[in-house]
Amino acid sequence: MSTTTTKSTPKIALIGAGPASLTLASLLKCHDIPFTIYEAASSLRHAGGTLDLHPTTGQAALKEAGLWDAFVKHARPESDVMKLVDIGGEVCWDENGADKQEVGESEEEKFAGRPEIDRAALMKILVESLEEGSIKFGKKLNEVVPSKTEEKKFNLVFADGKEEGFDLVIGGDGAWSKVRNLLSDTKPHYSGISLIEVWCNDVKSNPWLRNYVGNGSCFSFGEGCAILSQRQGDGSQRTYACLRVPEDFIETCSIDWNDKDAARKEFMERHFSHAGKDLKRVVMESTDYLIPRTLYELPVGFTWESRPGVTLIGDSAHLMTPFAGVGVNVGMTDSLVLAHEIVAACKGKKSLDEALQAYEKEMFPRAARYAQKTAKNKKGHFTEGGSKHMADRIRAHYEEARKEPNVQVDRAEGVSSG
Numbered sequence: 001m002s003t004t005t006t007k008s009t010p011k012i013a014l015i016g017a018g019p020a021s022l023t024l025a026s027l028l029k030c031h032d033i034p035f036t037i038y039e040a041a042s043s044l045r046h047a048g049g050t051l052d053l054h055p056t057t058g059q060a061a062l063k064e065a066g067l068w069d070a071f072v073k074h075a076r077p078e079s080d081v082m083k084l085v086d087i088g089g090e091v092c093w094d095e096n097g098a099d100k101q102e103v104g105e106s107e108e109e110k111f112a113g114r115p116e117i118d119r120a121a122l123m124k125i126l127v128e129s130l131e132e133g134s135i136k137f138g139k140k141l142n143e144v145v146p147s148k149t150e151e152k153k154f155n156l157v158f159a160d161g162k163e164e165g166f167d168l169v170i171g172g173d174g175a176w177s178k179v180r181n182l183l184s185d186t187k188p189h190y191s192g193i194s195l196i197e198v199w200c201n202d203v204k205s206n207p208w209l210r211n212y213v214g215n216g217s218c219f220s221f222g223e224g225c226a227i228l229s230q231r232q233g234d235g236s237q238r239t240y241a242c243l244r245v246p247e248d249f250i251e252t253c254s255i256d257w258n259d260k261d262a263a264r265k266e267f268m269e270r271h272f273s274h275a276g277k278d279l280k281r282v283v284m285e286s287t288d289y290l291i292p293r294t295l296y297e298l299p300v301g302f303t304w305e306s307r308p309g310v311t312l313i314g315d316s317a318h319l320m321t322p323f324a325g326v327g328v329n330v331g332m333t334d335s336l337v338l339a340h341e342i343v344a345a346c347k348g349k350k351s352l353d354e355a356l357q358a359y360e361k362e363m364f365p366r367a368a369r370y371a372q373k374t375a376k377n378k379k380g381h382f383t384e385g386g387s388k389h390m391a392d393r394i395r396a397h398y399e400e401a402r403k404e405p406n407v408q409v410d411r412a413e414g415v416s417s418g
């Protein structure tokens with residue numbers, strides 16, 4: 001165990017410019033701790049849907065990074081609205097209408113739920129909080145290797161060259177992390193769920209679609225399938241049609257994904273003939289893009305033995321399916337906890353090795369709790385009656401909250417589509 005606790009500034013590399021790395025970077029910047037972010041893409045990925053940030057996780061990280069006002073400007077508490085439809089088409093719960101719950105007017109009350117923010121807006125807020133040049137784009141990491149010449153240092157091998165002499169390498173490089181290889185042989189496995197993602201870019205142009213899905217999320221679950229639709233802040237609407245199928249489904253189902261209109265029609269006719277007509281229409285009228293996706297996950301409770309100078313945050317540490325809508329929140333909390341530890345090490349209160357150990361000790365059980373919840377949702381939602389069960393749970397939560405007004409309603413047992 002290292003006991004070096006001298007005040008020093010480590011040379012830090014953050015791999016990947018996803019929400020987890022950017023949050024950590026923003027927090028480090030608040031403490032004048034230097035770092036470089038290496039991102040494989042040639043510019044920031046603005047793609048992606050809406051994310052709900054929770055008060056004690058994602059929101060807490062943004063507050064501490066001094067980004068609360070920017071978040072409030074872009075967040076959409078009015079989109080924290082749920083509609084649940086049985087796969088046959090019967091509406092089981094609708095907060096756009098009869099089931100609307102009263103939300104208070106104060107900022108605290110409005111943001112006490114799970115206000116949505118578009119992924120692009122979140123990324124913009126985080127990037128704008130950093131110094132120009134903090135992110136090196138087009139740097140695809142192939143490998144991290146221990147330095148042969150300098151003790152306890154690491155070199156980064158990119159597709160286009162090397163960077164040397166890092167004291168701390170933090171993998172925020174998502175599902176297929178190259179940093180993870182230094183800590184574990186474990187790879188993500190198939191979650192059992194594949195989906196097509198379809199978009200309507202301007203939902204104003206289709207009043208039926210806009211009204212049917214409503215202001216927030218409209219989810220429908222059935223045996224081995226789901227249709228999940230969400231309004232985005234930019235006026236678009238994104239829908240997933242999900243299936244429990246073998247891992248090679250997307251490649252072997254003989255649908256030509258390049259012809260999106262024919263592919264959408266064939267996919268729905270083959271796999272959702274039992275769905276209610278409105279649900280089918282939501283997918284069929286989302287004609288702007290079609291992206292087939294195969295969802296992967298890391299084992300629930302994935303851990304590694306702490307190794308000086310290397311750690312993971314976000315999906316690279318605990319990749320989960322979106323069926324509890326928590327991935328970004330867990331990743332941003334990693335960043336908050338790790339930032340505290342790095343700051344303590346830089347102030348000489350502990351060694352960097354101790355800081356990483358403390359971070360991982362806190363993160364492992366926290367991530368495992370969320371992964372467990374996600375796995376439970378994946379199992380429970382994709383069942384006959386999945387929507388009705390979810391609606392019953394929400395009703396019960398509200399009932400409880402009515403009896404105990406100080407109890408926070410956690411009705412977001414659900415899914416998100418960010």
Ligand SMILES: Cc1cc2nc3c(=O)[nH]c(=O)nc-3n(C[C@H](O)[C@H](O)[C@H](O)COP(=O)(O)OP(=O)(O)OC[C@H]3O[C@@H](n4cnc5c(N)ncnc54)[C@H](O)[C@@H]3O)c2cc1C
Pocket residue numbers: 015016017018019020021038039040041045050051052139140141142172173174175176177178313314315316321322325326327328329330331415416417418
């Ligand atoms: C369909 C879907 C819906 C989701 N919905 C939600 C939701 O509503 N709410 C929620 O909280 N979470 C949701 N999630 C999960 C959420 O998207 C992730 O948890 C989150 O993006 C993880 O952030 P991250 O920063 O860890 O990684 P990522 O967002 O994956 O970012 C990783 C970054 O690393 C870069 N990178 C990768 N490899 C390399 C390399 N070798 N070298 C350099 N850079 C590299 C990538 O280009 C990327 O920019 C969803 C996920 C999916 C798939």
